[in-house]
Amino acid sequence: MSLEDNMLIENFLNDSLSEGDKRKMIARMKDDVAFRKKVFFEQQLFSNLDNEDWDLSKNPAVSDEIKEYEQLFKDTPSQELKATLATVNKKYQKKQNKGTTPWLLYAGVAVIVFFIGLTVFLQTNNQNSPQELYAVYFDVSEVPSLLHRGSDGKRSLINAQKLFEDKKYDQALHILTNELIGSEKNKAAIYLYTGISQMELGMFDAAAITFDTLIHSKLIDAPKGIWYKALLFLKMGEREKTREMLQRITQSSDNYKFKEATELLESL
Amino acid sequence: MENEEYLNALLSNDSRGIMIIYQVVFPRVRKFVIQNKGQQQDAEDIFQKALLQITVRYRRERFEIKENFEAYLFTVGKNLWRRELKMRKNRVTNDSIIELVPEERDLALSVLEQKRWELFTEKLELISENCKKILTLFFARTPYSVIVEQMGYSSETVARQRIFKCKAKLSDTIKKDGRYSSLEKI
Numbered sequence: 001m002s003l004e005d006n007m008l009i010e011n012f013l014n015d016s017l018s019e020g021d022k023r024k025m026i027a028r029m030k031d032d033v034a035f036r037k038k039v040f041f042e043q044q045l046f047s048n049l050d051n052e053d054w055d056l057s058k059n060p061a062v063s064d065e066i067k068e069y070e071q072l073f074k075d076t077p078s079q080e081l082k083a084t085l086a087t088v089n090k091k092y093q094k095k096q097n098k099g100t101t102p103w104l105l106y107a108g109v110a111v112i113v114f115f116i117g118l119t120v121f122l123q124t125n126n127q128n129s130p131q132e133l134y135a136v137y138f139d140v141s142e143v144p145s146l147l148h149r150g151s152d153g154k155r156s157l158i159n160a161q162k163l164f165e166d167k168k169y170d171q172a173l174h175i176l177t178n179e180l181i182g183s184e185k186n187k188a189a190i191y192l193y194t195g196i197s198q199m200e201l202g203m204f205d206a207a208a209i210t211f212d213t214l215i216h217s218k219l220i221d222a223p224k225g226i227w228y229k230a231l232l233f234l235k236m237g238e239r240e241k242t243r244e245m246l247q248r249i250t251q252s253s254d255n256y257k258f259k260e261a262t263e264l265l266e267s268l
Numbered sequence: 269m270e271n272e273e274y275l276n277a278l279l280s281n282d283s284r285g286i287m288i289i290y291q292v293v294f295p296r297v298r299k300f301v302i303q304n305k306g307q308q309q310d311a312e313d314i315f316q317k318a319l320l321q322i323t324v325r326y327r328r329e330r331f332e333i334k335e336n337f338e339a340y341l342f343t344v345g346k347n348l349w350r351r352e353l354k355m356r357k358n359r360v361t362n363d364s365i366i367e368l369v370p371e372e373r374d375l376a377l378s379v380l381e382q383k384r385w386e387l388f389t390e391k392l393e394l395i396s397e398n399c400k401k402i403l404t405l406f407f408a409r410t411p412y413s414v415i416v417e418q419m420g421y422s423s424e425t426v427a428r429q430r431i432f433k434c435k436a437k438l439s440d441t442i443k444k445d446g447r448y449s450s451l452e453k454i
Contacts, residue, residue, distance in 0.1 A: 003432050014409070041439065044452075048388035049407040054347070054354040055384060057377045057454040065450065069376035072324045077281075081323055084281050085316045092290040093312065147411055158413060220360070 001038055009042045016185050130242065133267055134234045137260060140165070143196060144221070146189050157186075160193065169197040188214060188221035192228060199232050207232050227257040230264075239268055274337040278323040289319070293338050297345040306349060314352065317375070318345040325379050347382055377454065384451040391441045399434035406431050 011017050012025050029036040047055035062070075072078060146161045156175050163172035176194040183190060195210035211232060214225035230245035246268075249261035269277075269288060277285025294315055301311040318341055325331060333340045369377070392400055405415050412424045421427045442448055 001436075003429065006432050006435075007428065041443075044384075045388070045435070045439070046407060048385050049392060049403070050409065052350070052408075054350040055381060056351065056354055056358070057381060059453050061453075062373070063450070063454065066373070066376045066380065066454070068328065069324065069379050070370075070372045072328060073320070073372040073375045077327070078320065078324055080281055081278065081320060082316070084283050084286060085319055088283050088286045088290060089312055089316060092287060092294065158411075220357075 005035070005038070009039050012039065013043055013046060014185070130234045130237045130239060130268075133264060134231060137234070137264055138231050140196075143192055144189050144224075146186060146193060157190075164193055164197065167200070169200045173197040173201065188217070188219040188224065191217075191219075192221075192224060195225070195228055195232070199228075199235060204232065204236055224256050226255075227261065230261070234264075243268055269337075271333050271337040274341075275323075275326055275333075278319060279327070286319070289341070290315075293341050293345075296342050297349075300342075300346055301349050304349065305353065310349070310352070314345050314348050317348050317378070321348070321375065321379055321382065324375075325382075344382060347385060348378060351378060351381065380451060380454045383447070384454065387445060387447050387451060388442060391438060391445065394441060395434065395437055399437060402427070402431055403434050403438060406435075 008017075008021075008025065012022065017025060029039055044055055047053045146157045146164075156179060160172050160175040160179065163169075163175070173194065176190055176197060179190050180187075180194060191210055191214035195207045195214065198204075198207035198210060208229065211225045211229040214222055215229065216222070226245055226248055230242050230249070233241040233245060243265060246261045246265045249255045249258055250265060252258070255261070269285075269292075273285070274289060276282070277289065294311075297315050297318070298308070298311040301314055302308070306314075322341065322344060335343075392403065395403075402415065402419055405418065410418075412427055415421070415427045415431075416424055419427065419430075421430065
């Protein structure tokens with residue numbers, strides 16, 4: 001395989017080809033069996049050797065080995081082992097729960113004491129104005145990186161990340177706005193960085209539009225936009241609107257920033 | 269306990285031996301699952317699946333566990349959780365209808381996927397230290413700019429060429445192994 005083909009396949013798997021190049025690539029894979037095999041193998045390398053991925057079987061055909069294993073999982077010894085595992089698991093977890101009860105109790109008491117202390121502290125120090133809460137809950141270091149997985153270190157994004165970290169939001173925003181038009185990759189992070197930059201620059205209406213676009217998109221990280229829109233309203237001093245956004249997060253403990261949203265709602 | 273004793277406990281359905289396995293390894297698996305978007309119940313399910321997978325595979329193949337049993341069981345549990353996360357992600361992002369696979373078929377597939385993963389990681393260990401280091405960074409999708417810095421290369425072009433050569437070596441070693449032909453198309 002040539003170095004050029006290698007780079008092409010890599011960009012295809014990282015989803016960083018333009019739509020046109022992607023179409024060409026798919027057409028080539030249809031016609032060229034050897035090339036298709038190379039793409040397939042490259043994908044296997046990534047899925048098996050990237051610690052955060054997994055190479056799931058894709059072939060619907062069932063080999064003899066699979067059939068044989070299927071039978072073994074169905075047979076009596078396996079069913080008996082399954083039953084034993086379930087029983088031992090139950091016993092073990094019960095024992096663990098007993099053992100940890102006093103700890104849980106102490107931890108529970110400690111948490112209650114901590115929150116009472118925190119509430120008194122916040123009240124006596126008058127620290128629950130929206131802007132102060134914003135300062136407590138807005139943490140730039142928690143914003144997902146623009147350069148994480150799949151990024152090949154695009155120069156413009158490296159610059160934007162650095163400017164953002166240096167709080168040079170106006171310069172970062174200039175790059176991010178251009179990236180939003182062209183880039184398909186890591187789009188949710190670009191929206192977040194754009195919205196936060198606008199928020200920090202006091203461009204509240206623009207920030208609201210950016211977060212809304214993210215929230216209504218089909219991107220996996222779309223729900224993160226709700227938390228940052230809540231912070232936007234908090235910064236604007238809009239308590240009621242902040243509450244509305246936070247209530248959307250607290251509807252399910254699976255939601256991004258559920259714990260923080262619950263605490264913040266109480267503080268408001 | 270020795271590796272053989274652990275395996276015998278599983279093969280003979282010995283609940284006392286299995287309880288020891290729980291005491292030694294379950295906390296580590298639980299910690300991994302919970303730190304990676306899982307819950308207590310997920311950890312319990314994954315641990316039982318891992319024990320079942322090892323036992324059934326051992327019954328069929330009498331395969332060699334090169335490390336100690338505790339470490340191997342942790343790796344299998346970790347991989348089964350990564351597998352579960354990938355399946356959940358596919359369910360969320362895939363608009364098409366996903367075919368429901370019977371439980372035993374799914375368990376069978378997980379054994380073969382584990383075997384494929386073992387083949388790939390084993391071969392990565394066999395190439396030169398330098399190649400292993402650069403490919404580990406590469407497969408973790410580290411940006412080229414960072415690879416250049418960490419490996420002390422003069423440019424991204426040099427890094428790309430080096431990765432290209434190392435990957436070719438690794439691919440060659442994997443494909444030459446007899447196991448690959450049966451694991452290629454699962």
